[in-house]
Amino acid sequence: MTIEGWIDFAKGPLFALTFLIMILGLLRHFIIQVYQLLTGKGRRLRRAPWKTIVLDALSWVFPIKHLIKGTIFFSAVSFLFHIGVIIVPLFLADHIVLWNNFLGANLPAIGQSLADYLTLFTIACLLVLLVFRVFSARHRAMSRKTDYILLLVILTTFTAGYLASHPKVNFMSWETAMLIHLLSAEFLFVLIPFTKLAHIVLFVFDRISAVHWQLRPGSGDKVAKAIYGEEVHI
Amino acid sequence: MDLKNVSGNKALNAPPEKKTYPYYIEEQPSSNRVDQFLCAFAAVLEYSDYRSLLDSYCTSNAKCNRCAVTCPVFMATGDPRDIPCYRTNILLDIYKRYFTIGGAIKARFTGGFELTEDIIDEMLEIFYRCTACRRCTRACPMGVDHGLITRLGRYVLSLIGIVPKALHVSVREQLQGETHNTSKIPKEALLDTLSFLAEEFKDMTGVELTVPVDQYDRDFVFFCAVSDYLMEPETLLGNAAVLYASGDWDKWTIGTCNYDGINYGLFYSDWHLENIIKQLLREVTRLRGRNVLIGECGHASRSAHDFVPVFGGNSAYPVVSFIEYTLGCLEQGRIHLDPDVITERVTYHDPCNVARSGWIVEQPRKILKSFVKNFVEMEPHGQENYCCGGGGGLVSVDEIHEFRMEIGGKMKAQQLEKVAADIIIAPCANCKKQLKELVEYYKLPSKVMGLHDLILKAIEIPGGKSPAERKEEAALFEI
Numbered sequence: 001m002t003i004e005g006w007i008d009f010a011k012g013p014l015f016a017l018t019f020l021i022m023i024l025g026l027l028r029h030f031i032i033q034v035y036q037l038l039t040g041k042g043r044r045l046r047r048a049p050w051k052t053i054v055l056d057a058l059s060w061v062f063p064i065k066h067l068i069k070g071t072i073f074f075s076a077v078s079f080l081f082h083i084g085v086i087i088v089p090l091f092l093a094d095h096i097v098l099w100n101n102f103l104g105a106n107l108p109a110i111g112q113s114l115a116d117y118l119t120l121f122t123i124a125c126l127l128v129l130l131v132f133r134v135f136s137a138r139h140r141a142m143s144r145k146t147d148y149i150l151l152l153v154i155l156t157t158f159t160a161g162y163l164a165s166h167p168k169v170n171f172m173s174w175e176t177a178m179l180i181h182l183l184s185a186e187f188l189f190v191l192i193p194f195t196k197l198a199h200i201v202l203f204v205f206d207r208i209s210a211v212h213w214q215l216r217p218g219s220g221d222k223v224a225k226a227i228y229g230e231e232v233h234i
Numbered sequence: 235m236d237l238k239n240v241s242g243n244k245a246l247n248a249p250p251e252k253k254t255y256p257y258y259i260e261e262q263p264s265s266n267r268v269d270q271f272l273c274a275f276a277a278v279l280e281y282s283d284y285r286s287l288l289d290s291y292c293t294s295n296a297k298c299n300r301c302a303v304t305c306p307v308f309m310a311t312g313d314p315r316d317i318p319c320y321r322t323n324i325l326l327d328i329y330k331r332y333f334t335i336g337g338a339i340k341a342r343f344t345g346g347f348e349l350t351e352d353i354i355d356e357m358l359e360i361f362y363r364c365t366a367c368r369r370c371t372r373a374c375p376m377g378v379d380h381g382l383i384t385r386l387g388r389y390v391l392s393l394i395g396i397v398p399k400a401l402h403v404s405v406r407e408q409l410q411g412e413t414h415n416t417s418k419i420p421k422e423a424l425l426d427t428l429s430f431l432a433e434e435f436k437d438m439t440g441v442e443l444t445v446p447v448d449q450y451d452r453d454f455v456f457f458c459a460v461s462d463y464l465m466e467p468e469t470l471l472g473n474a475a476v477l478y479a480s481g482d483w484d485k486w487t488i489g490t491c492n493y494d495g496i497n498y499g500l501f502y503s504d505w506h507l508e509n510i511i512k513q514l515l516r517e518v519t520r521l522r523g524r525n526v527l528i529g530e531c532g533h534a535s536r537s538a539h540d541f542v543p544v545f546g547g548n549s550a551y552p553v554v555s556f557i558e559y560t561l562g563c564l565e566q567g568r569i570h571l572d573p574d575v576i577t578e579r580v581t582y583h584d585p586c587n588v589a590r591s592g593w594i595v596e597q598p599r600k601i602l603k604s605f606v607k608n609f610v611e612m613e614p615h616g617q618e619n620y621c622c623g624g625g626g627g628l629v630s631v632d633e634i635h636e637f638r639m640e641i642g643g644k645m646k647a648q649q650l651e652k653v654a655a656d657i658i659i660a661p662c663a664n665c666k667k668q669l670k671e672l673v674e675y676y677k678l679p680s681k682v683m684g685l686h687d688l689i690l691k692a693i694e695i696p697g698g699k700s701p702a703e704r705k706e707e708a709a710l711f712e713i
Binding site: 029032033036037040041044047052056057060063066068069070071074075078136137138139141142143144147194195196198199202203205206207208209212213214215216217218219220221222223224226227233234 | 297298
């Protein structure tokens with residue numbers, strides 16, 4: 001198969017398949033979470049401080065008040081990275097064709113120059129985050145292989161996409177850049193439900209720890225009985 | 235706050251020393267702690283409902299490290315093992331490997347993570363290096379509640395017998411002992427103490443009163459941290475002064491079958507947390523009381539406030555914190571505080587258990603500002619406060635005193651030095667003990683007391699001596 005053939009394949013069936021994996025994977029997370037909460041917590045869900053939970057979650061959409069001395073630069077970079085990583089894939093004119101073809105969604109497009117700036121900005125943010133992961137002892141201590149892999153895959157997707165649309169700076173053929181862009185993006189689709197990128201959906205469930213302090217009545221005695229038997233001496 | 239920029243005290247500026255702080259365990263599990271841990275974890279997952287939480291956290295935890303710069307323990311040590319997210323990830327790794335399908339498949343093909351005796355050792359140390367202040371949770375963009383996960387880790391460890399002896403023995407006495415309280419104070423000793431307190435009250439205020447004991451059908455059944463009866467008589471006298479001055483003296487009682495508000499279950503065990511709450515509620519039911527009145531104690535207030543509704547069923551009586559009660563009396567004009575007797579510089583320490591959630595932050599400040607002219611805030615304060623360093627039950631563990639002073643409480647000690655207050659108000663039995671030890675350890679020129687200790691000095695007692703008179707008498711006594 002020629003490289004054009006591979007591009008068509010990546011734009012067509014492979015895109016549909018990987019996108020479906022992502023959607024189904026995220027949907028699985030959502031359904032499992034809702035099911036576990038409803039069956040596990042049941043009526044106790046009503047007692048949770050929902051107003052506080054919702055307001056707190058919303059405060060993280062523009063997390064200015066959450067800036068902390070010692071992490072202001074890192075936090076700002078992370079936040080700005082999220083702007084680029086959400087807006088460019090969804091609203092770039094070239095991508096809108098894809099969304100229209102596969103989902104029938106007709107999203108508004110952002111201008112090419114804004115898209116370019118956002119892409120470069122996102123790449124810069126990714127490099128900064130990567131530098132933190134590699135050179136900060138604190139971040140390194142926390143990091144696993146996937147933390148590096150995810151950054152590299154997103155970096156590849158954005159960089160290849162930019163090169164594909166800017167022949168002047170593209171040091172490889174358009175076809176090669178486009179194929180790398182498509183394949184890395186599709187690899188990312190597959191990774192999303194299985195890695196921390198699942199926070200696209202799980203963010204909502206992570207933020208409801210107040211719900212989880214609504215412990216299950218009677219569970220302690222059952223646990224003790226299962227471990228120690230009927231006669232329990234503390 | 236910069237660790238190196240606080241001037242003055244050499245001990246406060248000393249570089250952290252990397253060492254372990256073992257605590258006594260009554261009886262170490264004999265062998266194969268790995269299997270025992272996994273069995274206990276399995277039982278918790280079977281009968282509790284932590285799965286959705288763990289599923290969500292172990293998939294989406296961002297490991298961004300923001301929690302590190304908010305943790306007073308990490309700020310004091312710089313040791314990556316003290317990063318809240320690091321601690322959380324140990325338990326999440328165990329969960330993922332042994333209790334999820336993905337983990338099992340991954341282990342089959344690639345090996346990967348395996349729970350070992352060394353990891354058990356690491357957990358038993360680092361889960362008790364955390365003061366459970368939950369400051370990190372507010373900083374986590376994902377909302378990961380590291381305090382809840384640490385508590386879950388402690389819970390599973392406790393089920394295989396790994397729990398500081400100080401906490402274990404106290405809970406055993408409270409739930410299965412003869413006295414049903416953590417300080418092992420028998421009923422007779424309680425009654426003697428109450429008589430002594432009444433005499434003190436008379437000497438101090440000129441008013442004679444009898445403390446209501448085992449009275450039925452009262453509005454409030456009072457539970458304080460039982461250690462207050464031994465160590466904090468001034469706090470209790472302050473509580474009594476408010477109840478007397480407000481005209482509510484015949485509306486409250488102490489029960490003699492259970493008079494302990496302490497609930498160490500909050501720190502390490504769902505099992506004990508629930509049974510201690512139920513024991514407390516049985517006493518209210520026995521006395522046909524209408525409200526649970528909790529004395530000055532952060533964790534006792536939180537455990538009652540948050541878990542009486544969860545575990546109380548039909549006996550879920552309303553829970554009133556004494557601070558809220560006092561503020562209510564003040565706002566209704568039922569008590570009066572003399573604004574001229576307290577001239578010292580006063581600051582307020584927020585106990586994590588009541589402040590972090592935003593529940594009790596402004597109330598004590600309203601009370602203090604109503605009669606303290608020279609009130610000054612520590613920075614940060616309120617929901618962003620630093621833990622005293624003795625939270626999560628650590629203050630009761632005497633053998634880690636050095637850890638509490640050198641690491642857990644170091645940020646707080648620096649705050650105290652910087653604010654340079656004459657009086658530090660801490661409305662919590664645990665915080666008071668820890669802060670008194672910090673003040674002594676770092677030789678800080680401050681006095682630590684409870685909120686109602688200070689109120690006692692300024693409250694106007696109907697038919698009794700005025701606050702100014704009492705102040706003069708106290709000065710003579712001190713000379």
